[in-house]
Amino acid sequence: MRRDVFQAIADPTRREIIGLVSHESRNVNELADNFEMSRPAVSKHLRILKECGLIKVEKKGRERFCHAQLDKLGEIALWVHQYRRFWNTSLDKLEALLKEEDNK
Amino acid sequence: MRRDVFQAIADPTRREIIGLVSHESRNVNELADNFEMSRPAVSKHLRILKECGLIKVEKKGRERFCHAQLDKLGEIALWVHQYRRFWNTSLDKLEALLKEEDNK
DNA sequence: CCAAAACGTAACCAATTGGTTTCTTTTTAG
DNA sequence: CTAAAAAGAAACCAATTGGTTACGTTTTGG
Numbered sequence: 001m002r003r004d005v006f007q008a009i010a011d012p013t014r015r016e017i018i019g020l021v022s023h024e025s026r027n028v029n030e031l032a033d034n035f036e037m038s039r040p041a042v043s044k045h046l047r048i049l050k051e052c053g054l055i056k057v058e059k060k061g062r063e064r065f066c067h068a069q070l071d072k073l074g075e076i077a078l079w080v081h082q083y084r085r086f087w088n089t090s091l092d093k094l095e096a097l098l099k100e101e102d103n104k
Numbered sequence: 105m106r107r108d109v110f111q112a113i114a115d116p117t118r119r120e121i122i123g124l125v126s127h128e129s130r131n132v133n134e135l136a137d138n139f140e141m142s143r144p145a146v147s148k149h150l151r152i153l154k155e156c157g158l159i160k161v162e163k164k165g166r167e168r169f170c171h172a173q174l175d176k177l178g179e180i181a182l183w184v185h186q187y188r189r190f191w192n193t194s195l196d197k198l199e200a201l202l203k204e205e206d207n208k
Numbered sequence: 209c210c211a212a213a214a215c216g217t218a219a220c221c222a223a224t225t226g227g228t229t230t231c232t233t234t235t236t237a238g
Numbered sequence: 239c240t241a242a243a244a245a246g247a248a249a250c251c252a253a254t255t256g257g258t259t260a261c262g263t264t265t266t267g268g
Contacts, residue, residue, distance in 0.1 A: 001254080002116075010114035011256085012106075015183070022187060028215060041257055043216070062214050062265040074191030076184045079119070080177050083126060087178030105224075115226085132245060145227055147246070166235040166244045213266080218259105225254070236243080 005072045006079075008052040013037070014045050018068065021055055025067040109176045110183075112156040117141070118149050122172065125159055129171040 009015055013035060020026055020034060028046065032039040046066060049055045056069045113119055117139060124130055124138060132150065136143040150170060153159045160173045 070190030086174030
């Protein structure tokens, strides 16, 4: 069972989960409500994200709150940046988007 | 069959192939020599990379030369950068590495 | 106190993945 | 011309993935 960050973000559902918890912590049912699939299916994705260290799960009463812990994404950034000369044109678009975001 | 860039780079062998062809174009046997696995196995990885647009294959005689076409990696950079506030510490390390690399 | 909520877990399943060996085709070197 | 090199393609296989339903456990609201 390979369990690294690259594999973790390969699945679109997991990327969406990351997006959701990056704004604010969510419990499992809240997260599952965002998807067509069953709650246990989402739970499985959460387990993978947890095992890769991309989320932290905090038990609070009968609920489990998932919050983002995305420092490991730096690993991806590092890898992808070593090839930045190949995607310079896209970088322009990237910078524009980031600046636009900063203005808010 | 999902075939996007995120899934393409999820496999360590494919990341290594990308690393190899990013320096200079390589034919299939040259690439296969770098791995324990059989040539057809490498060929399969190449097909995926090709289908995702990360490499371009140019037939030259009886050889096929693979060269890097990594602009699609910008998609990854874009995604990961939207969470950059989570990996700022790693970014320092990243910048250091990139500068060190530039000095060579 | 107890029914219901919020989960995790187990058992199961189909499809995909990542590998293999074998065979074929195209091209070139001698 | 022909043997060998380069590589795709097919058939196959085991393990993993991503989903399901069913069930068990802990916690809480009324």
